[in-house]
Amino acid sequence: MIATIARREYANLFLSPLAWTLLGVVQIILSWIFMAQIDNFLLLRPQLMQLENQPGVTDIVIAPVFSLAAIILLMVMPLITMRSLAEEKRSGSIQLLLSAPLTLTQLVLGKFGGLLLFVITLASLLMLMPLSLLLGTGLDLGKLASIWLAMILLLGAFSAIGLYLSSLTANSTIAAVGSFGVLLMLWILEWGSDNPVIRYLSMLNHHRSMLEGVFDSADAVYFLLVIFLFLGLTVRQLDSERLPR
Amino acid sequence: MTETETDHPLLQVRGLSRRYGDTLAVRSVDFMLRRGEVLGFLGPNGAGKSTTMQMLCGVLAPSAGEVLIDGIDLLEQPREAKRRIGYLPENPPLYRELTVDEYLRYSAALHGLERAAIAPAVARARALCGLDGVQRKLIGTLSKGFQQRVGIAQAILHQPPLVVLDEPTVGLDPIQIREIRDLIKSLGERHGVILSTHILPEVQAVCDRVQIIRRGELIYHAATGELDGSSGNGHLHVALRHPPTADALRRIPGTRSVRALPQAGHFEVDFAGDEVDPATYAESLARLAVESGWGLLELTPRRSSLEDLFVALTTSDEAA
Structure with a gap:
């Protein structure tokens, strides 16, 4: 049941030109950054050679690209998630799901599953750029896997937040603006604060440490917590709309 | 089953x-x-x-x-x-x-x-x-x-x-x-x-x-x-060229009420559908109209009793 909804959600994303356009735009921008980063690396190489424990191409080229990708996708993901539930509510097609023999949890997990499939597609497409370097040089594949996983966890959290905002309204534009606001807030949270709790809440903070190749389970747990929290809130929201007030 | x-x-x-x-x-x-x-x-x-x-x-x-x-x-x-x-x-x-x-x-x-x-x-x-x-x-x-x-x-x-x-x-x-x-x-x-x-x-x-x-x-x-009528009430819509008073219509056996409609010569007739056969009732009305020279123009059974019922039920005590 969850898989049925997830497949539909994933396919629906590609029925409109929006997902294609966003994939294309993100890919073009990031490949430009990627190229600039490689130029940088070639420029710096003589100096790097003299270092004792020299950082590899993975650290110098790939990590910064994905760090920037996180920021670009922070702006893009709300556009992907905005229609998920809001559009169903606007058109009334959500009644099909609500009257079908499935629980709200299955419904929300299905919706999230579809978004997650999109996120995995997106992360894997972006991964193709660094992998192309394998043609000319060696790469730290473990680090690369960690970067890929970090991307999926981060975008998964973005999706869960976007899904929740999308469940709050029947207007997809409001859902997009709302989730962009929340994501931006979670990002800039660490500015001007030394409070460890607030620093812990900051999303990009966790993403950054994963990019450095330190796959700390605490960071992964943070993202999973965010995902489960917002999926839970979404179920609650849908349920409260059924209940009498 | x-x-x-x-x-x-x-x-x-x-x-x-x-x-x-x-x-x-x-x-x-x-x-x-x-x-x-x-x-x-x-x-x-x-x-x-x-x-x-x-x-x-x-x-x-x-x-x-x-x-x-x-x-x-x-x-x-x-x-x-x-x-x-x-x-x-x-x-x-x-x-x-x-x-x-x-x-x-x-x-x-x-x-x-x-x-x-x-x-x-x-x-x-x-x-x-x-x-x-x-x-x-x-x-x-x-x-x-x-x-x-x-x-x-x-x-x-x-x-x-x-x-x-x-x-x-x-x-x-x-x-x-x-x-x-x-x-x-x-x-x-x-x-x-x-x-x-x-x-x-x-x-x-x-x-x-x-x-x-x-x-x-x-x-x-x-x-x-x-x-459809079997609930006890029959309805007829009658149009006459030379209408008599409503009382003349009331004399037909089985009549419950006669209501003159705003349009001249048009009447709504309610009769006891459970006492007289609707066909017999219509026939006696038609015969009376011919014999008295009322000039029968229209005699239609009204079936939209549900509509009457609906309107009556949903608007009856709107003021209450």
């Missing part, structure tokens, strides 16, 4: 209520539906028809009361109960960007049909709803009538014992309305159907029973057969 099927009615609703803030949209509604029955659910706009239907299908949770579908409690075992329902909401829940077939296959999977059962179920529903030929078209490009049919196909796809249709003929042209009515009639032979509408002839055309809801309360409930 097996033992268990005859044990309990297909649908049993008890004390169903729903509150929106301070207003009670549906108050303590009770009714039931047997297999092979079409129940018409009538009421003015905003009377609580759609709310009741949404509660029957689990889209809204009731404030109080219970819904048993095939003996299964909708609130306690929602998934089991929902498997037995096909629901067409007021606005068909369609995805405009899917083709008819894609949409029906998705709905079938959502209703828990096995992978192997999906294709035959889709083909069957398509044939029943006259959708063969448009299966590859995008739903968004179909006319309103076809979209409505796709909505109905979605509701009967998994062959649910209970089919709930919320205003299925709204926005259709007369030919489409007739087709949809025929479809509903044929559905009523195998499924239990609840049909909400505010089109009165529709109820008389397809329903076995009718109930009227007003401001959240069920105020009337009867079999449609009882509505």
